[in-house]
Amino acid sequence: MAVTVRESERTPLWRNAAFLKWASQLSVLVVTLAFFVILGRQAFSNFSASGTTFDLDFLTDPIGVFLREGIDTEPDSSIRALAVGAMNTLRVAITGIIAATIIGTLIGIGRLSSNWIVNKVATFYIETIRNIPLLVQIFFWQAMVIALPSLVAADIGEYWFKSSNKGIAFAWVSWNGGFWPWIVFVGAGIIVGRFVSRWRYRVQEETGEASHASYYVAGTLIVFAAVGWFAWPLLSFMEPIFHGIANFVDAVPAILVPIIVALAALLGAGWWIRSFFESRRTPAGFGKLTDDDWFRVIFAGTMGVVVAAIAFLVSGITVTTVAGEVLTVAEMIRLGIGNFFDWLGNGFAADGGKPLNFSKASVVQRGNFPQYGDTGAVMTVPFFAVWFSITLYTAAFIAEIVRGGILAVSKGQTEAAQAVGLKRSQFLRLIILPQAFRIILPPIGNQYLNLFKNTSLGIGVAYAEIVAVGSTILNQTGQTLPIVLIWMGFFLTGSLMISGVVNYYNRKMKLVER
Amino acid sequence: MTGNGNGDGAARGHTLGGPMIVSEDVKKWFGDFQALKGVTATVREREVVVVIGPSGSGKSTWIRCINRLEAHQEGTIIVDGLELTNDIKHIEKIRSEVGMVFQQFNLFPHLTVLDNITLAPQWVRKLPKAEAVDLGMELLERVGIPEQASKYPGQLSGGQQQRVAIARSLAMKPKIMLFDEPTSALDPEMIKEVLDVMKELALSGMTMIVVTHEMGFAKEVADRVMFFDYGTIVEEGTPEHFFTNPQHDRTKLFLSQIL
């Protein structure tokens, strides 16, 4: 058939949709990168003008930082101080998440309670706490604790609970060397408990009788914990095994570290590209790839190569340790892995003492003034201000989420459940909560992320978390970029881990749905 | 090329013109799914083509390729003498010449009925606002709902919405109209009002490709019926020929299921 084509010349570039699409994207990318390069060069030239050099050695240089609390209050190096700060951040974040979840859930349910006064009090709590900036609350609680009376000589003694302008102390359990082997027993109990619960549910399905699964599981756990309490030294045979692994790691050539990382990156990219091509293969022949598809393939390949190259480049950088040794990054990573296994091995030592130790708080004379002793648990003023405010604040948000989730589910389900003849408690446990959980999980995960990031407000009350420690080091050494990168790495990793856990449960819930 | 109709549009008393849409060996993949496996067809000026076929047979994909809502990956599509390539000038030109009506109407819910219609003339054909409004009211008269001009789409019935959608496409003064199952989302009592508008359009000499399951419409208005299955045209012919004497087993099976 004769077809007249009005214009049949080749499409000029500036009218080619595909060309324009990629040209515009690439030019924006180039301009953005150029912007950062210019900024970076300027920063470098300004730095060298002021005599500051960029290297990682500052991390291991001795510094005179004194931290008010943490696993090490007088760290010998910047990197050690940052590690202490990171631990302090995690301490607030983890305990805060647990406490905020419990309080928030209770208040959220209270907000829906048919009991008038409970309902009003919960509403008042949420509307007050949610609408005041967290930083104001932190400062306020700090001011309140500081205004408490100070410890005097008459206070010396042991207490279940004691508050003063030095913080809040209370009786608490602490763990000893025997804790970790004991936890292994408890973990085994949890695994066995899962089998037990499955078995009991099967019995219920087959016989129709109440199976008391939860009693059985609790019993299993108690048995394991009790046996472990006395039997934990039996696990001390693990100690030489882990030490052996540590020795083996130390003996491996350090060059293996970048090789393994690079191989993983390249193989990962290759595997991805392969499976991508596979997904385009059809019985009728190979599917045609669009330009976006090609971009994906090229991007995956490039990323693989870039990661591999970075692995080799970075692992070659040398760092002077606190002890004065010169090590490459690869060697340091190897050392870190070895130390980790050593630490694990030490945890199984037979002379660790009872797994848990209960002790009351104490006030003792130390130096010129009475202070809290080492027994029990002590919340310092900054820790209490940050932890308390952050917990109450996040709890208010969690309460609203829980309320929304339950409301969303219970619409229409109430009558259905009543028709089936479920008791109110059964209805809540079996119908509402599992469904509500699915709705509230993603937003609660978001609140966990917020809580984690909000711990950084500790800098306002000089709580030694990672941002506060980092900015102290930053002021001392002038090494802004590395510190900022460490912050970013820490928070991004933490955020990824939290969202990873939340996504895992979310997927699990979705599977149940199907 | 066989079964190209009787060539004179006898059903509506129109003479068919030259080729308006030429599709040659058009292929299209979605990931590992090949939606079009070489579609070759020609639609002539003033011709009304009805496309039928089971869902997933590629009939919608084909007409969506004609105005580049989907990009075909192999083969040639020539619309009104312009080849559809990556050339944005051609794409713009073809889109302004080809109107399309969707199953779900796709009216813009935040604009009034009149604004829905005048938007494209104002910004694509660059008509002054007053002219665009005149045009819009004229088209609303044509589809029979001038009194609804200042309402929002959400306040109209499905049939009225689809008529607005047709008016909206006509506002661009297209040479070709594509209908993608225009009555499938409508209640039975509203189907007729939309089909009436489409018949009127066909009688006025518009080139039309209609994907539909309305066999009555096909018998009455179509110059040609195409049957799609598994990404190809299985059979085509005049309505009389097609409905009374289908050649292919799959066509027979399909017709026996829907008639």
Next chain:
Amino acid sequence: MTTRIELPEIPDLAPEPPPRGPRVWLRENLFSTPVSGVLSIVTIMVGLAAYRGVLAFVFAPDRRWEAVTYNARLLMIQAYPSEQMTRIWVSVAIVVLLLAATVAVYRIGGQTTPRKVGIGLMSLGSIIVVGGVIGPWGIALSPFGVESMRGFLGWVIVGVVLVVGGHLLRTVPGEERARDSSIPILGVVLVAIFVVLSALWTVLLPQPIFDEAGKQTITMEPIAMSTRLPWTYIAVLGIVIYFVMWFLRDRIPIGLARRTLVGLWVGSFPFIVLVLLRDPHMDYGRVFTWYLPVALGFIVIGGLILNFVAGGRGELGRVIGAVLLIMALASFMFPMEFLIRFLLLSLALFAFAAPTFGGKGGGRVAFLSIWAGTAGLLTFFLALLTAPSTVEVAGSSFLGGLLLTIVLSVVAITLSLPIGIMLALARTSRMPIFRLMATTYIEIVRGVPLITWLIVAFIMLPVALPAGVEIGGVARAMGAMTFFSAAYLAENVRGGLQAIPKGQYEASEAMGLTTSQTTVFIVLPQALRAVIPALVGQIISLFKDTSLVTIVGLFDFLHIARLVIPSQTQPFNFLGVLREPLLFAAVVYWMFTFTFSRISQRLEKKLGVGER
């Protein structure tokens, strides 16, 4: 935790049941089951203890509230010179007038009933009576002291008056219908304004003074004349304007009025901050020899170019736009006036937009006037910004206190909205590299706390800037907050974008609209409308987040409350007075955010989000 979980009751939307006796009410709402009864008693005890604690704290004799009242101006506007206070009052007046006009023109405000108002008054009254009873002066503690009797009686009398008044309002208008007849909420607001104003004139606040011997004493005084007089004028003016607009709104073209109002809102803020409060010292010689000619040149020559591009073919606009863009970017590499750089950049963007938005006839005129307006405003603001401020203050910025907090929030939210929209569009676009870049930006910014970005802006940014370029502390904070909140806004907007059905894009494309036209006319109006409540939520959270700037040393509201006042020794010794200003700050923040969250809830209901 062994607390029994109460089963949630599903609130039914049925009309209020007829009133019943208090005993029935108590049994149904507090003691429906034994567990519920125990829970009620425990909650009441805890609640009363907390209430008493708060009262005891606030009214303790050694509380130094005069630290707040004496420093009220410092808290609001920091060191803004007192002889220039008129500027502040005029700014407040502008905002109040615009607010009043908006409320009238947009017909904001719902209806309520006397019954509801009465119940509200009664609850308030009961809370006050309970406070009178359990307060630190209450009968439980010291029933015989004269001071405590006065406190006790004062509270109880006020509370009883409110309860009785509320009860009358609830029941007296006799007929059932009158109680449920609707009265406008704005009327209630009017009464509230009146109450607040009369409180300004009558209520006594603690103020420290020196006597002849130089001894400090506290006297109770009403608020200063220089404060209550302007407030009264402004309130009266606002009410007058409201009624004027209320009268006019049916007599003027409403569309025009609304557009004018939006324009005034948009223009008022830069005007207030840059002109009114900053009072720049303009060098008119330079204005006439440099700013005006350059701006006019750009408007005329740029206008000609744009007119040419708009009339031509699409690809020509792209080429010219690309050339201009390259020139603009290159201008940032070489020493050049910022004015030319920015004008070139905006001309390039306009050239890109010209082929699709240039229109014809009237449309073209509108497009070219938008260009002229943009170029003119850009020049105007640059001229203002580069002129030195004549307001002499101690410290680096003329903004401080609550004023700084508000300016920071408004600037950050206004600037971050366009950036956030761009990021959201990029993240949902069909362009993989744009998607990648936007995703990287959003995830990195959101993954790291705001305080980190503030520290980066305050410590790293100055280092990365070329010599000679300096950005003030307030501007740095604005920048950091803007880019931070843009990432969050982008996620909100993305939610709206993803809610738009694919068919909307297809219909628009099928009609021949370009991608940018589709975005502007079809996608964004729908997407933004859908996410308004989320955006208000983001505004609230941004407002709260501005408090973080105290950590990097800006003198915002919180900074003055927590650092400046507690370190005052002259003329009065407020050293270590920390809890009072902090509690005051908490209450002020609370009032702002609570108002906003109520607005957000109403918008949510009005827009029916979540019901679609």
